[in-house]
Amino acid sequence: MIKLRSILIGASMLAAVSVHASDGVLDIVAPWEVGSTDPAKAGYVYTRLQIGETLVEVNDQGKPRPGLAESWTISDDQLSWRFTVRQGVRFHDGSPLTAEVAARALQRALAKPGMLAVAPIEAIGVDGDQVVVRLSSPFAPLPALLAHSSTQILAPASYNEAGEASQVIGTGPYRIERLQMPQKLSATVFNDYWGETPAIAKLSYLAAGRGETRALMAQSGDADIVFTLDPASQARLQRDSRLEVHGVAISRTLSLKINAGHPFLADPKARQALSLALDRRGMAAGLLRTPEAAASQLFPPTMGDWHLQALSGAERDLEQARALLAGLGWKADDKGMLSRNGKPFTLTLTTFADRPELPLLATAIQAQLRELGVALVVNVSNASEIPAGHRDGSLQLALVARNFALVSDPLGTLLQDFGPRGGDWGAMNWHSARLGEILQQLLQETDSQTALGLRQEAARLLHRELPMIPLAWYQQSAAVSSKVAGFSIDPFERSYRVSDMRWVQ
Amino acid sequence: MIPVLSYRLMQAVLVALMVGVLTFILTHALPGDMAFRIAAGRYGYDYVNAAAAAAVGAELGLGLPAWQALGYWLWDLLRLDLGQSLVSGEAVVDELRHQLGHSLQLAVAAVGLSMLLGPPIGILAGLHPGGRIDRLTLLLATVLRALPQFVIGILLVMLLAVQLGWLPAAGHGTAAHTLLPALTLALGLAAVACRVSRNAMQDVAGSAFYAFGRTKGLSERRVFSRHGLRNVAVPVLAHQAMQLVYLIEGVVVVETLFAWPGIGHALVHAIVARDVPMIQGTALVLGLMFVLMNALVDLLCHRIDPRRREA
Numbered sequence: 001m002i003k004l005r006s007i008l009i010g011a012s013m014l015a016a017v018s019v020h021a022s023d024g025v026l027d028i029v030a031p032w033e034v035g036s037t038d039p040a041k042a043g044y045v046y047t048r049l050q051i052g053e054t055l056v057e058v059n060d061q062g063k064p065r066p067g068l069a070e071s072w073t074i075s076d077d078q079l080s081w082r083f084t085v086r087q088g089v090r091f092h093d094g095s096p097l098t099a100e101v102a103a104r105a106l107q108r109a110l111a112k113p114g115m116l117a118v119a120p121i122e123a124i125g126v127d128g129d130q131v132v133v134r135l136s137s138p139f140a141p142l143p144a145l146l147a148h149s150s151t152q153i154l155a156p157a158s159y160n161e162a163g164e165a166s167q168v169i170g171t172g173p174y175r176i177e178r179l180q181m182p183q184k185l186s187a188t189v190f191n192d193y194w195g196e197t198p199a200i201a202k203l204s205y206l207a208a209g210r211g212e213t214r215a216l217m218a219q220s221g222d223a224d225i226v227f228t229l230d231p232a233s234q235a236r237l238q239r240d241s242r243l244e245v246h247g248v249a250i251s252r253t254l255s256l257k258i259n260a261g262h263p264f265l266a267d268p269k270a271r272q273a274l275s276l277a278l279d280r281r282g283m284a285a286g287l288l289r290t291p292e293a294a295a296s297q298l299f300p301p302t303m304g305d306w307h308l309q310a311l312s313g314a315e316r317d318l319e320q321a322r323a324l325l326a327g328l329g330w331k332a333d334d335k336g337m338l339s340r341n342g343k344p345f346t347l348t349l350t351t352f353a354d355r356p357e358l359p360l361l362a363t364a365i366q367a368q369l370r371e372l373g374v375a376l377v378v379n380v381s382n383a384s385e386i387p388a389g390h391r392d393g394s395l396q397l398a399l400v401a402r403n404f405a406l407v408s409d410p411l412g413t414l415l416q417d418f419g420p421r422g423g424d425w426g427a428m429n430w431h432s433a434r435l436g437e438i439l440q441q442l443l444q445e446t447d448s449q450t451a452l453g454l455r456q457e458a459a460r461l462l463h464r465e466l467p468m469i470p471l472a473w474y475q476q477s478a479a480v481s482s483k484v485a486g487f488s489i490d491p492f493e494r495s496y497r498v499s500d501m502r503w504v505q
Numbered sequence: 506m507i508p509v510l511s512y513r514l515m516q517a518v519l520v521a522l523m524v525g526v527l528t529f530i531l532t533h534a535l536p537g538d539m540a541f542r543i544a545a546g547r548y549g550y551d552y553v554n555a556a557a558a559a560a561v562g563a564e565l566g567l568g569l570p571a572w573q574a575l576g577y578w579l580w581d582l583l584r585l586d587l588g589q590s591l592v593s594g595e596a597v598v599d600e601l602r603h604q605l606g607h608s609l610q611l612a613v614a615a616v617g618l619s620m621l622l623g624p625p626i627g628i629l630a631g632l633h634p635g636g637r638i639d640r641l642t643l644l645l646a647t648v649l650r651a652l653p654q655f656v657i658g659i660l661l662v663m664l665l666a667v668q669l670g671w672l673p674a675a676g677h678g679t680a681a682h683t684l685l686p687a688l689t690l691a692l693g694l695a696a697v698a699c700r701v702s703r704n705a706m707q708d709v710a711g712s713a714f715y716a717f718g719r720t721k722g723l724s725e726r727r728v729f730s731r732h733g734l735r736n737v738a739v740p741v742l743a744h745q746a747m748q749l750v751y752l753i754e755g756v757v758v759v760e761t762l763f764a765w766p767g768i769g770h771a772l773v774h775a776i777v778a779r780d781v782p783m784i785q786g787t788a789l790v791l792g793l794m795f796v797l798m799n800a801l802v803d804l805l806c807h808r809i810d811p812r813r814r815e816a
Contacts, residue, residue: 029676029764032549033774036593041547113548113557164594180603181593182774183766184677206676208764212659213675220666220674354550382777383550384541384558391555403551416554424554 025186026203026484026498029217030227033182033207037158038165039105040112043149048496049205050198051187052152052170055083055102055131056143058408058492061304062251064143068097068153068171069131078138078444083131083146089194091155092175099126105153106131106146108163114150118412138444144409147494173198173499183207198499211356218243218479225484225496229477230356231289237479244480248489249302251405252474253295254361256349257386257398260467261429264345265396269324271466276321277372278365280314284472287360293472297463300473302491303410305455308463321372330373338373346375351399352383361471362399387424400425401474408492411442414458418467427467435461509807513800520792525582528788529575532781539779540567546592546778565591578785587789588782592775597786600771605790607677608756608767611690614683615752616745618691623698624741628733630699631706639703646696654755658689658762675763686763690755694748701744705737739810746802749795 028049036042039052046052057067069083089097103126110116110124120136133142145151155169168176173195174187185205189198206223208214215233218226219240229237229245238245256274258265265271284294296314299306322332330338330345338345349365351358359380366376376397379385389395402417402425404410417426418435438458445451462468480487486501540562545553547561562568569577581588587597630639649657662685666674672685709715710733718728757769768787775783 035547044549113544113554113560114552117556180766183764206764208675210762210764213662213762213764216659216662216667217674217676220662220670222666222673222676352550382537382542382545384545384553385537387554387558388538388541406551 024202024503026200026225026501027206027223028203028225028227028496028498029206029208029214029223031207031209031211031214033209034179034185034205035182037168037179037181038112039152039154040109040114040150043152044493045185045205046168046170046172047149047152047494049185049187049203050172050174050495050497050499051168051176052149052154053172054147054149054152055085055106056147058144058147058494060491062144062405062408062410062492064147064408067147068102069146072143078140079135081133081135081142082127083133085129085131086194087129089171090192091157091171092169092190093155093157094192095155095157097153097171099129099131101156102153103131104156106133106151108159108165109151112150115145115148115407115412116151118407118415119145140443140445141407141409141411144407145412148407149494174203177202196499199502200498203498215479218481221481224481225487226479227476227496229479231287234477234479235289242482244482244487245477246480246487246489247290247475247477248491249293249300249473250403250476250489250491250493251300251303251410252401252403252476253298253300253470254357254399254401254472254474255295255298256365256469256471257390257395257400257425257428258430258467258469259393259396259428261393262347262396264347267328268465269328271469273321273324273328273372274369274374275466275469276317276324277374278368278469278471279316280471281316283361283364287364288357288472288475290472290475293475295470295473297459298468298470299404299410299459302473303404305452306404306410306459308456308459311463316368318371325372332373336371336373337375344375345373346377347396348377348379349397349399350379350381350385350389350395352385353380354383355401358399358401365399365471390422390424390428393429395428399471402426402468403493405492408494411439415439418462422467430465430467432461432465509803510800513796513803517793517796520796521582521789522579524788524792525578525785526575528785529571529578529781532776532779532784533571535779537779539781540565542777542779543567543591546774546780561591574781578782582789587786590775590783591780592778592783597782600783601768601786601790604766604768604771604787607765608760608769610683611686611759611765611767612752612756614687615690615694615755618687619694619698622691623695624702624737626695627699627702627741628706628737631703631737632710634703634707642699642703646700649692649696652693654689654693654758655762657692658686658759661685661689661692675765677763677765686759686765689759689762690752693751693755694745697744697748697751698741702737702741705740706733709733709736735809739806742802742806742809746799749798753791753794 034042034045054067055069056064059065068086070086072081072083074081085099085102103124106124110121119139119142122134122136125132154165158165158167158169160166173190173193175190177188178186183206187203189201211230214226215229215237217223218237234245237243258271260266280294285291294314296311297308301307330340332338349362351362353359362378366378369376386398404413406413417423420431422428435458438454442451442454476489478489483504484501485504488497490497540558544557544561548557589596590600626642630642633639662674665672673682676682715732718732756767760767760770761773772787775787
């Protein structure tokens with residue numbers, strides 16, 4: 001044991017020099033790997049670390065604000081958008097940002113699977129110092145799409161002969177010093193940045209997939225900022241005086257995606273019954289450790305106009321649920337399990353483990369629906385089983401964590417989820433002509449009061465019809481070292497905002 | 506020596522073929538749509554949808570019949586080309602080179618540490634069988650071997666990183682980062698090495714030639730270094746070879762726990778994302794590593810044990 005001790009002491013001296021944050025490097029740890037240099041695949045890592053930037057930025061309310069585009073205008077027919085590119089911006093390799101370079105980056109983004117494909121874009125061109133986007137029909141949330149990480153503007157030298165981004169040469173306040181895919185990235189401040197120079201000069205990013213690992217890194221002081229804490233660790237970290245635990249509700253809702261074409265689920269009353277049988281408060285308090293996360297409706301309070309203020313809580317009412325199902329012809333046997341015309345009420349729930357709370361919630365849902373008399377088979381699989389099951393029609397129920405702010409304006413995501421043919425992550429075999437009308441009208445509505453009324457109507461309609469049963473509103477969490485000041489969580493998960501932070505002296 | 510090596514070389518070729526064919530068949534037998542899986546691996550679950558899957562399917566030509574795809578892979582393997590990752594688009598060889606370096610660093614450090622810890626303590630215990638050290642090491646070895654590596658890792662991090670602040674909890678880049686994951690692996694290896702060397706030492710110490718060494722007037726130290734060490738080393742090394750399975754299994758677990766960018770970590774990710782060329786490449790390298798390390802142990806035993814050379 002003497003040997004072990006001496007080895008460890010020797011190593012601890014090494015560690016003291018190299019690891020702890022006194023080295024002036026801000027160490028960020030998060031679960032997401034840096035799988036690619038392609039903005040379409042892993043662009044979010046580069047925008048979050050403020051390496052790549054987009055034409056449009058977003059404020060905390062989700063409203064677009066100038067980014068690499070100083071300003072923009074829209075033609076009267078709402079079919080032509082002109083984005084004036086900021087002057088004097090340089091890429092990390094010293095080359096200048098021009099409208100032409102920006103347009104080419106957007107054309108590349110449009111050719112790949114990504115959010116830009118949602119918009120009815122006819123062409124992306126250049127006119128002087130402006131990028132001109134021509135649409136085939138009005139699309140009001142276009143600026144929000146241009147704030148998405150897949151549309152970040154990279155220098156021409158970032159692309160290889162095949163037109164693939166093989167390096168990330170952005171315009172942000174930080175430039176990549178070393179990229180070790182898929183887990184590590186270090187960056188330093190970019191001295192020619194067009195905006196304000198950040199106070200923190202160096203940062204490092206590490207992707208650590210396991211929640212336990214991340215929590216222990218926060219506790220040991222190896223990381224200055226740790227994102228996405230599992231509920232159990234969160235409570236422990238809150239008691240640590242060297243750390244501050246932050247939590248912000250983001251526009252992500254844990255909900256049940258329902259196959260409304262399934263004979264058991266086609267009647268809205270059946271969906272209502274399932275919804276009433278769920279103990280949301282219990283799940284939020286016991287499993288997510290955030291009682292306020294219990295969802296009374298699909299859209300969380302952070303989604304402003306889409307959230308219904310007047311709606312009361314999310315109470316469980318088993319009696320009413322039973323009555324609704326009895327009205328649909330379901331009868332309970334002596335064990336309380338339901339059947340109709342000799343067929344038992346059995347469903348398969350598909351979910352995935354990328355978000356650690358999903359399998360836990362699935363088990364709780366299974367127990368709660370059992371009390372109602374519904375037998376649930378839980379299938380924990382890969383996330384892709386859900387869109388695949390949607391497409392081939394085999395999916396019955398899925399537990400998902402849908403982010404309505406994939407782009408800052410939720411309209412972009414809602415169009416995907418509640419379109420005429422449903423959405424891979426949204427409604428299945430359910431369509432409302434009225435909702436379709438509302439979403440189309442919102443694409444060109446310029447009056448804010450009318451738009452508010454439409455959004456509230458859409459939320460009420462979804463609440464009544466329940467093509468998705470909401471369970472909980474997601475909280476983004478982070479543990480931050482007390483050595484760091486100026487930390488805040490971006491509710492749209494676009495940026496880690498390192499440039500706003502500084503070291504506590 | 507030559508027969509030993511040619512036997513291992515033949516084994517290597519067979520392993521390569523079997524691993525390639527088996528991984529191919531197994532991955533294709535797994536449930537789930539490949540294009541969707543790869544799209545999830547590429548774009549993340551928020552963005553995996555039918556459009557992304559269709560784009561992936563078209564780009565990669567996933568419609569190819571399975572036997573043809575396998576045929577292409579084998580033909581490429583003959584030309585030493587492992588193909589490209591379906592997720593990142595990088596050449597599998599390049600990715601493996603990067604990851605294998607990290608894994609080897611971890612494995613070598615683990616074996617080195619286990620050798621520093623296990624045999625010396627085992628020899629000490631074997632010199633006094635039934636004594637306090639012997640009983641204590643038996644207890645420790647049993648506990649360490651019974652605990653999953655994941656648990657050993659978490660306990661070590663809690664103690665050495667969180668409580669004492671001596672070592673970084675996870676990550677990679679400096680020598681200090683290697684120590685905790687290597688120690689996690691080494692403790693399990695050392696537990697066995699310790700017991701094997703203890704038994705070997707006990708046997709050797711009780712043998713006639715050891716007693717003769719003493720009677721001819723050699724000191725304890727001399728008799729150990731002349732008659733003991735070499736005889737203890739052979740069974741320890743042979744057992745070390747058998748422990749390679751534990752080591753390679755452990756690498757997969759430990760790399761994920763410590764956010765270590767090695768081949769085990771890559772294999773787990775490749776399986777999840779159905780990245781067939783990457784799975785085939787990593788499995789191939791792991792299989793060949795087995796053969797190589799076994800060959801190395803053979804050579805070492807050959808060198809240490811003169812009886813083998815004469816045989």
